Amino acid sequence: MRRGSIAAIAALCWSAALPAAEPAPGQVTVVLKFVKRSSAAAATLRFDPASCRVCTPVTTPLYNADNPRETVIALAVPRRRTLELRFTGPRDAIRRVLLENGDLAFRQDRDAIVVDLPPLTQNVITAAEVATHIVEPGMVLRFEHADPARRAGAYATGRFPETERLAANALEFAQREVIRELALGEEAERRDLGRIQVMGFDTNAPHNHVDTPPHIHMHLRWPRNAGTQIGHFYLGPDGLLTHNLAGVSGVPDTERRFNRGDTFTSVGPDGKGLYFHRITSEGWLEIGRPAGRSCLIRPVGDGGFQAGAIVQCAGAPARRLTVKDDIAKGMLTVATDDLVETFRYDPDNGEMSSPTMPPPATPSNYVSNEVADLPPS
Template sequence: MRRLLIFSVVAFAAATQGAVIEEIRVPSPSMGKDIPACVVLPDKYAADPGMAFSTVYVVHGAGGNYRTYATEELKFLADRHEFLFVCADGGKTSWWFDSPIDPSYRYETHVTKELVPWIDAHYRVIRDRAHRAIMGGSMGGHGACWLGFRHKELFGAIGSIYGGMNLWNFPNSWDIAKRLGPRDEFPERWREHSVVTEAMKLKNGDVNLIMAVGTSDFFLSANRELHNILTSNKVAHTYIEIRTAEEKTSGHSGEFNAMVKPIITAFFDNYFKNGEAQIATAVTPFVTRYASKVTKAAHGTTPAPEIKVPAPWRVVEGDEAKTGLNVREYYFTIEAPGRGLAAPRVELVWPGVAVKTVYGAKNMVRDGDRVLFTPTATKPPTGFTTGWSEGAIRICVFHNVEGVQHGLYRDRPYPAAEVRAQNNWLFAARELFRRAGLAETNATEGAFVRLFGFESNFPNGHVDAPPHFHVMLMWNAWKENNVGHYRLDGKGRITENAFLVCGNVPGYPRTGYFPQQLGETTHYNAPSGKTLFTLEMLRDGTGLVFRRPGVPGEYLLGSSEPVSSVCVSFREDGTRPWRELARVSADDDSLEGVLTIRTTVDGQCSVETVRYNPDTGERIKP
């Protein structure tokens, strides 16, 4: 057996605190080589040597590889559900079938006849279909369905995120023609290798399938086609179609992928435990939704209020992204069949609870314990951020409140140290970029430096975990981005950079994640292709070294105790000692809506106060 621990610093830290990622190489007689994969082991794998585990195989999208999904997020999900993830490699654009024209692409055989048996032989897994599932996104969504439909003896449950279900629609894209030959010459081959064709062979009960797609996705029609085929043939399945106000959360994006993965893994968990996944009603575009948020005058634990709406309206329950209660607010979503319906009048009854106000609503009237209003939002306005611009620098502070955790933070202790540290890193980074001369757009080729924190209490689907802060360089309205995710440990120190490239960023071969480990350097490239600056992570996780190519000197953003403060230092070259320029700390009182930033230079402390609405994060101008 050949096993190699990757991300050694992260894996070592996780051995006592959470899931571990291992890299393996699996012999492939069908392709005459060893093929890598990542295995994500939950913390309980080491803690309970007598326990065998369910397994979820993860197949990546076009241009990706076996490391694409091997992230901290997957580690969180492994610990939450206590099953293994196996992240397979599909040769970038294999489409997860055996190519009839290229014998070097036999990835269906690899997964089903080489990888699964190898995992079964080398890990403590339950070796039956009732405890084995497969999932993937984009090409991987097609692959999960292709492999799951054709190998029902192996995989009991299947999950697809915006899968490319019909290859016929894309004759010149993603190397499909290299795997099947030109579509015009081999039309039957193209039809036979599409999931929508394979689905016609299914009978009800053959598969436990969940599939999700956004209404702005270029694979939307193909997903609807598969859904309609299964529905016509009375094959039970779960189909989720998501429409949001922002393209990035309803399109073919990393945000959508992150939003849906926890839903799919929860589906698998239910299947593994109960033997059959609950089949939900398909969400169609022919539903009108409205939402509001009701804040409490005093924070505290309370029962939920009663919401009264006229038929056929109903409150959407069971999805914390749509309806939920916490110490500071109650938010809810109502829906009715039909498109473009006018919002109804809502009556909220909350005995013993003083309502502060209602957001996402109009025409509010108070009547004792009752509050009457008309909702106006299309999703609950639970976002709690404060943002502003300073030339080429964009700041976004995500306010975190203990007792309001959602998503992957719900069942975990409140990350108080990481919350404090990320604000210190954030505003020290602002100080660095100011001093380095990148606060003006003429110095950044029109791009913007975005400095963002992380959120633990945003329930509308964005899973911003594990704790981290962002250093980004982007342009073209978020469509072309260099996105650094600097992960933090329990002491606020940096553990890695889950570096994400979106769109056409010069110098990078594709959209996707490029994980960077401690000691490595990340290049932030401008629209021209020029590297605008680099950030090197110190090997001990205590800081980042900033350099501008062609500009003398380098800056250090660092601290051995980042929960307390973070320093900005400078030196002329690598032979000189660091000289401290400024020490920065930031305190965010999210209950009162006051952010206090202290910057100490030469012993003199200056204080900057930012006030904001503690219910919405909207900045209050002095």
């Protein structure tokens, strides 16, 4: 693989990237999540077509689901219409109805549930996702909660990828640590390059997002997504990285394979490299600036990343990271050396419940306009 070929394609596709597909005229797709009162509830629901004669079930694979946690139903509904949709099923079996990551009003009506659907102008399909988003300057970390009770798609049967998911947990937060240390998010924001997206992989295949084999991401999402180079850093069953498959979003036939030892550089809309990734011969991960400092992420101990990660950046002390996700409690705990962060979230959808910013200062307080000192690059 020639170094820089993905970068060259990305630089050319600012205006050439394919536009997102438009919904069918007059209709949009909606996915609703019906959260069960208990895992033992036999809350199989069915859409009552008499409540909306122009609404039709969507049969796209993995857009619908039924598991111990929830029933997920996809429908094609008329665009920009206020609807009351009826679903037949066991009385009092449902405690919430979710659209995206928010609640919809619903009520019991004899042997059915009636849901108030707001007018929709576009497809709304992500209700089955269960992920927590941590937003910082120039970046967002999307932490997926791997729940065996929701397993679907490629992970529906066989060995559940627990080792790979634990490794992804540690690597996601290790990448966040590198982004902070090298001030990559602040630079992306300052130069209007887009936003850095740190992600892992789903195990419940929401809206047919099969997300296999297990992997992690750290891509720079360009404005309007045009030109975004998306790398998939794959994890083996030993919790180590194997290779990276990267391509340009919306541009077919651009995927390239980067093996251990190969360098993959992410470039911005200005054609300049912002950072690079290199999987080492051991299956570890190096991230750095093309002409500056770099950081090595290696496992805690002699095995894979499932036990945690050590981040060693040039000119800075090594930091040890461990991650624990308690899905039942909705509590994500991240330990960086002796510093422990606790992120509380809604187990039904992953929505963060911990505070994300302080309350505003009183009007008479002085507010500094100075830019905070950034670490050297």
